[in-house]
Amino acid sequence: MMIGKNYIGNKQSAQGSKNYKTFNPQLNRENEILFTEATPQEIDEAVYLASEAFKTFRTVSGEQKALFLNAIADEILALDDELIQTYCMESGLPEGRAKGERGRTVFQLRSFADLVKEGSWVEASIDTAQPDREPLPKPDLRKLLIPLGPVVVFGASNFPLAYSTAGGDTAAAFAAGCPVIVKSHPMHAGTGELVASAIIKAAEKTGMPNGVFSNLNSSGIEVGTKLVKHPQIKAVGFTGSIRGGRALYDLAAQREEPIPVFAEMGSVNPVVILPNALKNRGAALAKTYAGSITLGTGQFCTNPGLLLAIKSEALSNFVSELANEIAKIEPSCMLHPNIIGAYESNKSKMMAQKGLTVVSDVKKEVNANYARQAITTVEGHTFLENTNLHQEVFGPFSMVVQCKDANQLELIISKLEGQLTATLIAEEKEEAHDYSRIISALQNRVGRIIFNGVPTGVEVCPSMVHGGPYPASTDSRFTAVGINSIKRWVRPFSYQDWPNELLPQELKDENPLRILRQVNNMLTKDKI
Amino acid sequence: MMIGKNYIGNKQSAQGSKNYKTFNPQLNRENEILFTEATPQEIDEAVYLASEAFKTFRTVSGEQKALFLNAIADEILALDDELIQTYCMESGLPEGRAKGERGRTVFQLRSFADLVKEGSWVEASIDTAQPDREPLPKPDLRKLLIPLGPVVVFGASNFPLAYSTAGGDTAAAFAAGCPVIVKSHPMHAGTGELVASAIIKAAEKTGMPNGVFSNLNSSGIEVGTKLVKHPQIKAVGFTGSIRGGRALYDLAAQREEPIPVFAEMGSVNPVVILPNALKNRGAALAKTYAGSITLGTGQFCTNPGLLLAIKSEALSNFVSELANEIAKIEPSCMLHPNIIGAYESNKSKMMAQKGLTVVSDVKKEVNANYARQAITTVEGHTFLENTNLHQEVFGPFSMVVQCKDANQLELIISKLEGQLTATLIAEEKEEAHDYSRIISALQNRVGRIIFNGVPTGVEVCPSMVHGGPYPASTDSRFTAVGINSIKRWVRPFSYQDWPNELLPQELKDENPLRILRQVNNMLTKDKI
Structure with missing residues (x-):
């Protein structure tokens, strides 16, 4: 209780003596309990x-x-x-x-x-002594x-x-x-x-x-x-x-x-949509991305806030479809009045930027604290010239950057701040192959790159990287x-010539924990 | 040339247009070549x-x-x-x-x-897809x-x-x-x-x-x-x-x-000498440490600048022996007039600290840029009260802290700044066993701990840690x-659902480099 x-x-x-209450955004009222x-x-x-x-x-x-x-x-x-x-x-x-x-x-x-x-996570490493080594004996060193x-x-x-x-x-x-x-x-x-x-x-x-x-x-x-x-x-x-x-x-x-x-x-999680993919399945992509942009009311750090593509008729169609699809989605509740306040304010500031076109902005009346999703577009050169456009609008908001050509697309990517993720939408591997410089530029700015998917959804597994170059995280390592x-939360520590019985279990000769260790450059669970 | x-x-x-020359400290004159x-x-x-x-x-x-x-x-x-x-x-x-x-x-x-x-150093890790997983399919993730x-x-x-x-x-x-x-x-x-x-x-x-x-x-x-x-x-x-x-x-x-x-x-590399070791082999230790303190004219980052022991007759004898032994060593050349200048100045400042006793200070005439080694002693409580005494004097200088008892010794260790190394001198493992709290306190302050040796000499091997809590290094990890x-110099990067032929060699299904990888939580060199 x-x-x-x-x-x-x-x-x-x-x-x-300082107290506060939490807030129920669905009911638009404070909760009862007073926190000290x-x-x-x-x-x-x-x-x-x-x-x-x-x-x-x-x-x-x-x-x-x-x-x-x-x-x-x-x-x-x-x-x-x-x-x-x-x-x-x-x-x-x-x-x-x-x-x-x-x-x-x-x-x-x-x-x-x-x-x-x-x-075995302690990365135990043992280099045994060589007392007869010339010119100096080699000590016994053990690390974890x-x-x-x-x-x-x-x-x-x-x-x-x-x-x-x-x-x-x-x-x-x-x-x-x-x-x-x-x-x-x-x-x-x-x-x-x-x-x-x-x-x-x-x-x-x-x-x-x-x-x-x-x-x-x-x-x-x-x-x-x-x-x-x-x-x-x-x-x-x-x-x-x-x-x-x-x-x-x-x-x-x-x-x-x-x-x-x-x-x-922060992260705007750029999504690059290549021409053939846009042409062949623009409508399906619009539906998928309308869902990803509004998932959890856009309150995921991997929300796709930036869609990048090269100008074409297919791109124009995609933008229209995305506008249609996102307008169909029912607005949903944000976490707190402060969050929706920041969303409305940042969205307005963004929409006031010169050269931005609003293609979908739900206007209908919604419950208090419910966010109205929006899609905007901008020309590539405008995006390059105005770094305000690079900022994250935390919520169900996304911007489509219409690039002049592949070179401009590559330049824009190279100018982006660090990101948690990037996504490449391509007509299978053949099209991706033709855009290797784009892929290379993306890799340099992010911690994770996704092929033909959406950035939302962070699988918890050893091969996941959730982090990235600043400001996605403060330390991309x-x-x-x-x-x-x-x-x-850990640091390496090394014991030199330490008596076996005083060593931690992980480093003892007999390997009582049966963990995997690097012993004289060989990975093994064996005793010394 | x-x-x-x-x-x-x-x-x-x-x-x-800004030029400078290097300096030959042995000949006490500038070298000829002008660097721009x-x-x-x-x-x-x-x-x-x-x-x-x-x-x-x-x-x-x-x-x-x-x-x-x-x-x-x-x-x-x-x-x-x-x-x-x-x-x-x-x-x-x-x-x-x-x-x-x-x-x-x-x-x-x-x-x-x-x-x-x-x-294999890239720590390749692969988690394969599970398209049928409920409630959501698991994507393929690969990291390096x-x-x-x-x-x-x-x-x-x-x-x-x-x-x-x-x-x-x-x-x-x-x-x-x-x-x-x-x-x-x-x-x-x-x-x-x-x-x-x-x-x-x-x-x-x-x-x-x-x-x-x-x-x-x-x-x-x-x-x-x-x-x-x-x-x-x-x-x-x-x-x-x-x-x-x-x-x-x-x-x-x-x-x-x-x-x-x-x-x-910086690091003063504390050396703790336990009572029985001091009693049984004080003279030998004095000789060993006179050598370690003056090795390379004291210009190693692992130079033992601080010796800690509990007061006893054996400690007094050790201090005398150390003073004798170090006086026997021929002064040697430092790297540069600026280095010897800083040494002389820091040594003087240290010797002017209240409560410090100089037990050996070579006074004889030496060649220009040759450093005269020195040993000082101080009481435990004085060392605790005056943090100026904790500073490094880069060169052939060391301080013996005479502690009242084991508790004071432990307290001093806990108050030390971060260090590259600590050394424990004990009468074999039995004595070390009795001082487990001292060892524990030392471990918390350093990156490497040495048993019955000297801190100078940094073996280059996988189990070496050369680093430690601040200010030994800026990041002890x-x-x-x-x-x-x-x-x-590296960061993890992850590919999600990436086509096999576009993956880097390290992450391809067929493992063309035959490196060790973690595949679905198992270390293996096998293909997928």
């Missing part, structure tokens, strides 16, 4: 507990961490209807989405449980990945479960051996509190140290700012706006001891999705 | 060429990159005596060191050649590591070969597929130019694109600053002082598009030494 308090470790606490923002003292206590917890949590075995992660998944499922109802009440999203996102969250937790239980320390995770507005309290960042950090302090997202503080209660229960049931997790309520920027600047915090995970992510990145970079910030931020996202 | 010009790609160029600093136009041209070269270099096969890297090694060896003499003339280091460092440089280049020729783009490498004063022009950073960047622009170190511009000529020759012989490498002369901070701020530069490698590395890190973080800076910086240092 929600009570509006913070979790400072396993203790519920509400010492502050964390005070500076509560923040300090949460960080202190996390630092203390780190001393033991960082040595907890993979098997124990797996029990913890699976227990979190179990406790989240045990929240059952209360969680689903709270999620819907705080996000305006439908029950099906709530259940789907819960499924994904549980899947992520269990995937990390499997990863750490198996154990170890956790960075306490991590702060910022809940994301558009994924109350999968990218928030017990989402991918948190699951990866726990798997790594890092305590987590969540800065709860104010739009879904109740969902956050419920999931936090599940994590606390799981930690207690599986014997994790108090402080391995805290959940701090916050409606402004103060709590997050204080957390990121705290000397005992060693890394930050964030999903949200460029402005928010960059502010945290700057704070972290200006610390006496800078720390890594992995922020997954990592992914936010999939088991490799654990690498954001 | 040296001519004092920059390499802007394969063209020798000296359009600027790169102009802003030359910098822009080098970056332009690097960006253009990246378009093809990033797709060059591992086999071709291996030929290039091995050719660099060959060309460096072909420079023969001219290189060794120039190295010695510009560093004051002995010929044996020059040859040893050349051997290491060549070994590093060949290790990266082997790595990319074999090819790709290069970031043009990298700037700053030459290090203390390793004219192994951490400079064709050193570890450059070799790793080439292996990754990144063009490199070296900001040559002004103290060894001639050595740098010779090695640059070897790289250019190798690039031409193996058909690499012009601009894959440039070498820019620079005596101040302007060239480096402009390079790091250049929008087309995508990453930076640096080895040097905390002040220098932090300045570059700040510049990079303040860019519109922040880029990764891997700076390997990477190492500067060993093949894994390639990870600083």
